[in-house]
Amino acid sequence: MQKFILSTAVLALTAGAGLADTVRMGTEGQYPPYNFIDDNGEVAGFEREVGDKLCELAELECEWVTNEWDSIIPNLVAGNYDTIIAGMSITEEREEVIDFTQDYYPPTGSIYLAMDDGVDLEGGVVAAQAATIQASYVAETGATLLEFATPDETIAAVMNGEADAVFADKDFLLPYADEGELMVVGEEIPLGSGIGMGLRESDTELKEKFNAAIDEMKADGSLNTLLDKYFGEGTGTY
Structure with missing residues (x-):
């Protein structure tokens, strides 16, 4: 799981906003098996499957976009997409700039x-x-x-x-x-402290929806199934 340290200071958006019609899921697309681009040019991997399921459970219309790693947080804050789901570990430094859901991958x-x-x-x-x-x-x-x-x-x-x-x-x-x-x-x-979805600090409603969906995946075993599928039997410990 990728562990990002902010190299530049960015300003968090302070204005709250309602949920967009389409939630844009931002990822890197270069970090298999978490996320990568398949032969059809589509985002694939563990986080594609997790993200699609979370959107289904949260009843959200979602689309996937890719962004280079070194600017992935600034471009979230700038509004170029609505989430980061890219093997990003939850850290105190990042939480000074963005918010996180609960983890969907345990610390490793x-x-x-x-x-x-x-x-x-x-x-x-x-x-x-x-x-x-x-x-x-x-x-x-x-x-x-x-x-x-x-x-x-x-x-x-x-x-x-x-x-x-x-x-x-x-x-x-x-x-x-x-x-x-x-x-x-x-x-x-x-x-790190596990991997979570990054969101703008103002997007509290979106965070609540994804947290509820992650809870559901943990409770029904589907998250553990995907963890075992991509990272080996026994990886899923939720």
Whole structure:
């Protein structure tokens, strides 16, 4: 799950407004299995299925839009879409600017991947996606932080020798380890407080509708079913 650290200050909208006819669901589309673009050019993945079900339960008409990660919060605040559903961890810093629903994915950890297990994680060069709490964590370890705009670029940096390791959410990185060219090194690091939907602070009615829908998915087991489907049996613990 992606962990975004605000790189610039943005002003939250203060004026309240009623629900729009169509709720625009903003995502990145580059972070499988959370969200990605399929062969038909459509948003797909865990969050597409969760989001569609939440809209159905909340009786909302929804459409999906994509936005680059580093501007995903400013463009929510600016009104370019109505929610963020993009593997975004709930953090105190983000809550200074936007609001969150309850979590729809429990807290998880981040890991390092490298070409070999002898890398220096605290003194070497570590790649991370820009504006994430993984990047912030790496900067505090003493390692040289190498930031990239997209998660795929962080993988490429390790593969081409530009970085010694990459640090990101384990659910994103583990498939690369399974392919055999990269390996998990070091320990799993717990970061974040679970993943929720981001909303403008003024959209209290929309937050209530989605919170009620998340409650329903947790109660009927459908959220656990999707968690197990995308992240492995036993992931769903609600």
